[in-house]
Amino acid sequence: MSKQLQRTTEPAAASPETMADLLAEINALSPTPLGEDDVYVRSMILCTDRVCESDWCRFSPTALAEIAEKIAGVSVLAGHDRRSLPVGRFFRGRVVELPEENPATGRPVVAVRAWFYWLAATSGAEDLLRNIDGGIYRAVSVSWRYEKDHCSVCGAATGCGHTPGRTYGGQLCHRVIDHVDEVLEGSLVYKGADSAAQVGRQRDAHSSRRVGGGFSWDxxxxxxxxxxxxxxxxxxxxxxxxxxxxxxxxxxxxxxxxxxxxxxxxxxxxxxxxxxxxxxxxxxxxxxxxxxxxxxxxxxxxxxxxxxxxxxxxxxxxxxxxxxxxxxxxxxxxxxxxxxx
Missing domain, CATH: 3.40.50.150 (Vaccinia Virus protein VP39)
Structure with a gap:
């Protein structure tokens, strides 16, 4: 029913994840070649495999992998406002583990970390950077379309009679999203449905700093x-x-x-x-x-x-x-x- 930002001012480290690596992926999307001084880059925890208590859904490992694969090129919006122009663009997604246990699986929380960029010379670019790095813009939310899901209690695709959010024999019922057909956009929001979905200041691929996120409802x-x-x-x-x-x-x-x-x-x-x-x-x-x-x-x-x-x-x-x-x-x-x- 649906999640981090920073300017890359640090020197590019001599590691597999240098600024040159990030720019190569950015320039695969940009029609105009961009350099390190042309862009700000941040990353966010877009979504996780935790049960979301606002819609009682959870992403399967397959669905998370599909989101990470499909996120490059998708727009970053503000507040899911599809009538306004994007504030940034995703260029990379990776499936990562977070240092906390998922009660639904008994294993570490699995998440999609997504990197995005915006142009440094555009109007509002510095304001966006300061609000992200200062912790004002912290929560994020992802919008997607999916094809298949199933009940966590019995595995049925539909019509099983189990109600998401209720407990059956000590097991919390929720819907498991099996296959994500399309990632529509990721948004900076005032409050997200997944508390682990947040914007962070890191640009490297190994940091696990998180951002807030979720889905905003009217x-x-x-x-x-x-x-x-x-x-x-x-x-x-x-x-x-x-x-x-x-x-x-x-x-x-x-x-x-x-x-x-x-x-x-x-x-x-x-x-x-x-x-x-x-x-x-x-x-x-x-x-x-x-x-x-x-x-x-x-x-x-x-x-x-x-x-x-x-x-x-x-x-x-x-x-x-x-x-x-x-x-x-x-x-x-x-x-x-x-x-x-």
Whole structure:
């Protein structure tokens, strides 16, 4: 449902990890050759294999290796704001061990350390450097898409009935991310979901200094979803989404401790929740038809205007909201299906 910075002013040591080595990887991405005086370089602990208590997920060793492999070239953002230009760019990722034990595995915490750079001559470059090295910008968060996960208790891919965050026979249930399809961005944030995800001042490949990190959530969304689902048993709800938004819907539900139910639709749901794609023409009649009797229909989507077309008979609009998510405006329609005489 989703983590360190410093200017490389020290002399390049005569080791396998010299500034020349870092510049070679940076220049593999930059269209213009860059020298040591042209860039600032820092690194961060982007994510770990610890259970994240905000969404009850944990990366598998395979997923961490995929993140480390895919991170080069990915943008560094501020606060997951995808509408603004990047503040830096990742150029290297490595899987490393941290000097602490992971309760979920009984072994040292495994993490992805990611190196990034930004141009020294650009506006705000010195401010960014000072805020990182001074500990003001310390927490980080990674955004990704994944294809497969499984339950830590029984190993099932979906529909097992175990609830992330609950304990079964002394074992904490969580979802294990098996395969990361794409790393979207890494952000400097005010607070991250993984406390080990932090920005650090080191540039070398052997230091284990950490940065803060995690995934930032909009409180308005969390409060709304918690209220909307509070009086309904999970097995009576159907959740679906259009296209890539399915992952974002899933992430919100994970953050609230619910399992995404797109593939386990009950026969007679009391609530249907649908996340629409931007600009999609929503078929309210089809969605309402999924409610066998009276029930609740929630439709949400990105954009500033909700598709308030003529509602079918028996469907009443009870609330229209505008909520922020992923630093974008979203609309939310809460409708009630009434008994038709």
């Amino acid at each position: 409180r308005a969304w969390i409060a709304f979803m918690a209220r909307a689902l509070a009086d309904l048993p999970l097995e009576s709800c159907t959740f679906r989404a259009a296209g890539v938004l399915a992952r974002e819907t899933e992430a919100i539900l994970h953050n609230l401790g619910w399992r995404f139910l797109a593939r386990t639709c009950p026969a007679s749901p009391r609530l249907v929740w649908y996340t629409a794609a931007e600009g999609e023409t929503v078929d309210f009649a089809r969605l309402a038809a999924e409610l066998a009797g009276p029930g609740r229909l929630i439709v949400a989507g990105p954009g500033g205007r909700a598709p308030l077309a003529a509602l079918p008979r028996g469907l009443r609009l009870s609330r229209l909201l505008a909520l922020p998510f992923w630093n974008r405006p979203w609309w939310v329609l809460e409708l009630e299906k009434e008994a038709v005489a």
